[in-house]
Amino acid sequence: MYVLLLLAVAATLLPFAWMLLGSFKTQGELLRRPVTWWPQEGTLANYISWFTELHIDKFFANSLIVAVVTVLGNLLFCSMIGYALAKMSFPGKRFLFLLVMVTLMVPGVVTFVPLFVMVSKLGLVSTYPALFLPFLASPVGVFLMRQFMLGIPDSIIEAARIDGAGEFRIFTRVVMPLCGPPLATLGILTFLGSWNNFLWPLVAAQSEDMYTLPVALSLFSTGQNATNYGLLLAGSVLVITPIVALFVALQRFFIQSVAATGIK
Amino acid sequence: MFKKRAALSAPRMLHPSATKAAAIGLSAALLLTACGRDNGSGSGSTESASPIASGPATGTVTVWAQGAEGTALPALAKEFEAANPGVKVNVTAIPWDAAHNKYQTAIAGGTTPDIAQMGTTWMSDFSDAFEATPSAVDTDDIFPGSVKSTDVGGTKYGVPWYVDANVVFYRSDLAARAGHETFPTDWDGFKSLAKDLQSKAGAKYGVALPAGGADSFQRILPFVWSGGAQLVNKDSTKWTLDTPELAEALNYYNSFFTEGIADKNPATGAGAAESAFVNGSVPMWIGGPSGIGELEKAGGAGFADKYKVALVPKQKSATSFAGGSNLVVFKKSQNRDAAWKFIQWLTQPEIQVKWYKATGDLPASQSAWKDPSLSGDSKLAVFGDQLKDVNSPPSLTTWTQVSAAADTQLEQIVKAGKDPASALKELQSTADTIGTGR
Numbered sequence: 001m002y003v004l005l006l007l008a009v010a011a012t013l014l015p016f017a018w019m020l021l022g023s024f025k026t027q028g029e030l031l032r033r034p035v036t037w038w039p040q041e042g043t044l045a046n047y048i049s050w051f052t053e054l055h056i057d058k059f060f061a062n063s064l065i066v067a068v069v070t071v072l073g074n075l076l077f078c079s080m081i082g083y084a085l086a087k088m089s090f091p092g093k094r095f096l097f098l099l100v101m102v103t104l105m106v107p108g109v110v111t112f113v114p115l116f117v118m119v120s121k122l123g124l125v126s127t128y129p130a131l132f133l134p135f136l137a138s139p140v141g142v143f144l145m146r147q148f149m150l151g152i153p154d155s156i157i158e159a160a161r162i163d164g165a166g167e168f169r170i171f172t173r174v175v176m177p178l179c180g181p182p183l184a185t186l187g188i189l190t191f192l193g194s195w196n197n198f199l200w201p202l203v204a205a206q207s208e209d210m211y212t213l214p215v216a217l218s219l220f221s222t223g224q225n226a227t228n229y230g231l232l233l234a235g236s237v238l239v240i241t242p243i244v245a246l247f248v249a250l251q252r253f254f255i256q257s258v259a260a261t262g263i264k
Numbered sequence: 265m266f267k268k269r270a271a272l273s274a275p276r277m278l279h280p281s282a283t284k285a286a287a288i289g290l291s292a293a294l295l296l297t298a299c300g301r302d303n304g305s306g307s308g309s310t311e312s313a314s315p316i317a318s319g320p321a322t323g324t325v326t327v328w329a330q331g332a333e334g335t336a337l338p339a340l341a342k343e344f345e346a347a348n349p350g351v352k353v354n355v356t357a358i359p360w361d362a363a364h365n366k367y368q369t370a371i372a373g374g375t376t377p378d379i380a381q382m383g384t385t386w387m388s389d390f391s392d393a394f395e396a397t398p399s400a401v402d403t404d405d406i407f408p409g410s411v412k413s414t415d416v417g418g419t420k421y422g423v424p425w426y427v428d429a430n431v432v433f434y435r436s437d438l439a440a441r442a443g444h445e446t447f448p449t450d451w452d453g454f455k456s457l458a459k460d461l462q463s464k465a466g467a468k469y470g471v472a473l474p475a476g477g478a479d480s481f482q483r484i485l486p487f488v489w490s491g492g493a494q495l496v497n498k499d500s501t502k503w504t505l506d507t508p509e510l511a512e513a514l515n516y517y518n519s520f521f522t523e524g525i526a527d528k529n530p531a532t533g534a535g536a537a538e539s540a541f542v543n544g545s546v547p548m549w550i551g552g553p554s555g556i557g558e559l560e561k562a563g564g565a566g567f568a569d570k571y572k573v574a575l576v577p578k579q580k581s582a583t584s585f586a587g588g589s590n591l592v593v594f595k596k597s598q599n600r601d602a603a604w605k606f607i608q609w610l611t612q613p614e615i616q617v618k619w620y621k622a623t624g625d626l627p628a629s630q631s632a633w634k635d636p637s638l639s640g641d642s643k644l645a646v647f648g649d650q651l652k653d654v655n656s657p658p659s660l661t662t663w664t665q666v667s668a669a670a671d672t673q674l675e676q677i678v679k680a681g682k683d684p685a686s687a688l689k690e691l692q693s694t695a696d697t698i699g700t701g702r
Contacts, residue, residue, distance in 0.1 A: 026561075028561040031558070116372065116373045117373045120373035203365065203369045208356055219359040223331045226557065229534060
């Protein structure tokens with residue numbers, strides 16, 4: 001059993017090991033056959049060019065701002081909508097929920113161009129709001145929060161109401177503190193989605209100082225006919241490091257919440 | 265799955281309360297206006313642009329350029345700014361990966377720059393958004409084969425910036441061992457060289473040729489054109505694929521696979537072709553100028569003496585594929601006068617030489633090739649010769665579909681032994697259904 005598990009772990013980690021080792025190789029060595037595992041003529045040049053001439057810190061800051069705002073927006077708005085759909089009663093509630101579900105089934109490519117036209121008519125092209133505004137709430141997040149909140153007993157909410165708490169107070173003081181696991185899931189998944197998003201930031205940012213990490217990675221390492229693999233691998237290492245750190249730090253919540261909500 | 269969907273379908277939730285239906289309606293309305301914007305412009309009829317104002321360039325010019333071009337251009341643009349004190353050039357570098365999407369959305373959203381670098385095969389996709397080249401912009405010095413790539417439906421849009429042509433790369437040391445001191449010029453000689461490299465010089469395969477897959481048909485066009493075949497008729501109203509010339513070209517091409525001179529399942533991974541070329545197992549391929557740099561890295565010092573480049577083999581002609589990029593001005597440009605002046609400046613011979621030295625991009629200007637940095641290099645000189653006989657695929661919006669259908673047929677010929685004649689019959693009927701978009 002353990003042998004099988006170890007094999008599976010090795011198979012999962014192998015590409016990452018290849019990426020890490022490859023980031024220290026020269027282009028010549030990466031193109032050579034037979035392939036070498038350990039860098040024969042190790043070089044730090046790939047990392048040095050990211051930090052000096054290519055100014056990765058600028059793109060890193062952009063990615064971080066966009067990801068953090070998107071995560072905060074999702075945590076707030078998805079739980080508000082989820083609460084309304086789960087615990088409040090008003091006419092048209094079922095229809096609204098249905099609409100949320102329908103948007104889940106519309107592929108992103110269909111709304112891509114109209115979305116860009118909207119952003120451009122709002123005059124937001126090449127600004128931070130253009131990068132995060134469209135993603136501040138997601139249907140998946142709403143669904144996740146609603147499903148979890150359905151499981152919170154009505155009696156708790158009613159007790160708070162009898163004690164004189166208003167709707168907003170109930171939401172912030174009673175419901176939200178119970179929602180740790182789905183909020184952790186939503187936070188991690190939204191962060192990942194925003195961090196890795198490529199096409200939207202590419203299109204919405206029309207000047208280089210607004211580019212995010214994935215866009216910069218593609219810009220500097222992938223040419224028309226040739227790819228600078230060393231630079232690409234080193235950049236990839238730099239891009240995934242925060243993700244790995246985040247996952248390791250929040251791993252406990254993540255596993256807990258997947259088990260609790262049954263949604264991944 | 266989840267990540268993409270979460271990220272891309274989120275916009276509908278902008279106004280969570282009740283305005284959802286309104287938001288959907290709004291976006292649909294915006295889409296409709298975006299599509300309708302270009303109506304009434306240039307579908308087939310020729311158009312001409314108004315002349316350029318005289319005097320030095322002023323104002324701000326925004327340029328979008330891809331990859332290495334985008335990162336190298338700002339340094340050169342400084343010289344233009346110095347010569348025209350009133351002008352400011354802003355360059356935005358765009359990754360090649362998704363540049364096509366980026367232009368698509370920018371055109372739909374009306375946020376296009378003044379100037380853009382446009383791949384030669386993208387011209388017909390976006391030409392509705394470009395301004396026709398003013399007559400004051402002189403293209404006499406540019407390679408005619410490349411100027412042809414700016415022509416969509418009889419109107420020229422933009423100017424070639426840099427060019428690239430496919431030539432034959434071969435291991436001259438192995439060819440000499442196989443008894444070929446000079447490179448053959450015709451189809452029969454080319455095949456016997458490939459055969460001899462295999463039988464006398466220890467190569468596993470004589471030549472690497474595309475055996476199917478994306479863009480494979482586009483890559484074998486040098487054989488198609490050299491055999492005298494034309495893909496469309498004179499006025500681009502009908503595809504001419506089921507012709508004896510094209511059948512002959514495909515029969516010749518396929519014989520490399522049936523005789524075992526080329527691999528039916530070539531390795532396609534990163535660096536596979538380069539390393540096979542360096543270790544001599546597949547010592548010949550057809551490719552563009554970027555191969556020189558790649559081989560330099562893969563082969564190390566001294567390897568440059570072991571290979572040469574040569575013109576594509578001749579049958580009726582020795583016509584190769586012209587690639588590269590054009591510079592275009594968008595109709596929505598707020599500063600078209602300065603934009604065209606910048607393009608004129610960039611295509612001057614001495615600036616083209618400077619650009620070559622900065623990026624390795626081959627000059628589109630013919631007189632730039634007289635510079636010793638280009639004419640003195642034996643390999644580059646071959647590219648210069650080849651560029652005098654190049655062709656581009658038809659500038660038709662349906663070319664992408666037809667060439668994809670041709671890729672499939674090519675793969676069936678090479679891998680499944682389909683008869684080229686019947687493959688062409690099928691291809692012709694598919695292409696007739698697709699049409700030429702005219």
